[in-house]
Amino acid sequence: MTVSSPYAAALERVPVREEAVPVLGSTTRFWDYGDRDATTTLVLVHGFRGDHHGLEPVVAQLHGIRMISPDLPGFGASTPMTEAAHDVAGYGRWLRAFVAASGLSGRVVLLGHSFGSIVVAGALADADTAADAERPAGVVLVNPIGQPALEGPRGVFTRLAVFYYWLASVLPERLGFALLRNRVIVRVMSMAMAKTKEPALRRWIHDQHDRYFSAFSDRRVVLEAFRASVAHDVSEYAARIPERTLLVAAEKDDITPIAAEYRLQTVFPAAELVVIPEVGHLIHYETPAAAARAIQRFVAELAEERP
Numbered sequence: 001m002t003v004s005s006p007y008a009a010a011l012e013r014v015p016v017r018e019e020a021v022p023v024l025g026s027t028t029r030f031w032d033y034g035d036r037d038a039t040t041t042l043v044l045v046h047g048f049r050g051d052h053h054g055l056e057p058v059v060a061q062l063h064g065i066r067m068i069s070p071d072l073p074g075f076g077a078s079t080p081m082t083e084a085a086h087d088v089a090g091y092g093r094w095l096r097a098f099v100a101a102s103g104l105s106g107r108v109v110l111l112g113h114s115f116g117s118i119v120v121a122g123a124l125a126d127a128d129t130a131a132d133a134e135r136p137a138g139v140v141l142v143n144p145i146g147q148p149a150l151e152g153p154r155g156v157f158t159r160l161a162v163f164y165y166w167l168a169s170v171l172p173e174r175l176g177f178a179l180l181r182n183r184v185i186v187r188v189m190s191m192a193m194a195k196t197k198e199p200a201l202r203r204w205i206h207d208q209h210d211r212y213f214s215a216f217s218d219r220r221v222v223l224e225a226f227r228a229s230v231a232h233d234v235s236e237y238a239a240r241i242p243e244r245t246l247l248v249a250a251e252k253d254d255i256t257p258i259a260a261e262y263r264l265q266t267v268f269p270a271a272e273l274v275v276i277p278e279v280g281h282l283i284h285y286e287t288p289a290a291a292a293r294a295i296q297r298f299v300a301e302l303a304e305e306r307p
Contacts, residue, residue: 011060015035024097025081025084030070038064043111046069046112046114052070052071061291079217080218089122091122091123095119109137117233124243142297143188143284163253165222167179169219190209242267245271246294247264
């Protein structure tokens with residue numbers, strides 16, 4: 001049964017072009033939304049086990065901005081990297097190389113959601129801070145992972161996830177791959193994250209996870225990325241990110257509690273925090289308009305500071 005997107009009409013109004021570029025041995029596919037001649041380009045990095053589709057509800061709400069949204073190597077339509085591991089350091093190298101290969105002009109703003117927030121933070125913290133021409137004008141982190149996942153309010157749930165991925169790693173290849181893509185487990189994950197009480201929106205969220213949450217290339221890639229997602233968090237890197245940063249956090253996030261997001265804000269040299277009420281770890285699905293308003297305002301302020 002087809003489940004219609006509540007954001008389809010808005011997204012259809014946004015021009016989009018699908019392209020690909022080789023980066024560290026990965027054929028990285030990306031979607032180029034909006035006006036190519038816009039003065040600001042937003043490079044979006046999606047979360048663990050997702051692909052570019054997950055951030056499209058936010059893309060649909062933004063105006064006057066060019067948006068480049070790649071599938072992380074090994075996920076979605078992008079092939080795995082052959083010249084780097086699929087961990088924070090490897091994805092950081094990939095992101096810096098991807099932005100350089102894209103040949104973007106004007107202001108560039110990096111946006112990371114969930115695991116993507118760790119990738120963006122790691123990429124910037126490990127980059128040459130003296131190479132100003134290669135640094136972004138600003139940074140946006142949505143549902144940032146602000147503390148170790150095992151310390152979150154659902155630490156027990158995270159430990160179960162650790163066991164699940166461990167089991168998938170020790171089973172024979174075919175069985176392990178099947179376990180990782182098990183639709184019942186994917187649905188349980190989806191139900192645990194969704195906070196909305198709207199039946200139609202919940203159905204659509206579950207449908208999105210059914211469609212895209214298992215779109216990874218192989219077991220090795222998803223296991224490498226999972227280990228990275230639970231072994232690192234943004235707080236490790238925040239102090240080494242001098243750019244003005246916007247944190248868009250959720251009041252009811254089960255992975256990083258809001259108190260930890262307030263602490264994370266203080267670690268950055270220049271960060272502001274916007275808290276969206278009555279939502280959890282799925283800001284991009286449940287409240288994309290609120291996130292987009294914060295991003296749009298942030299980008300406008302960057303334009304005033306750096307015309």
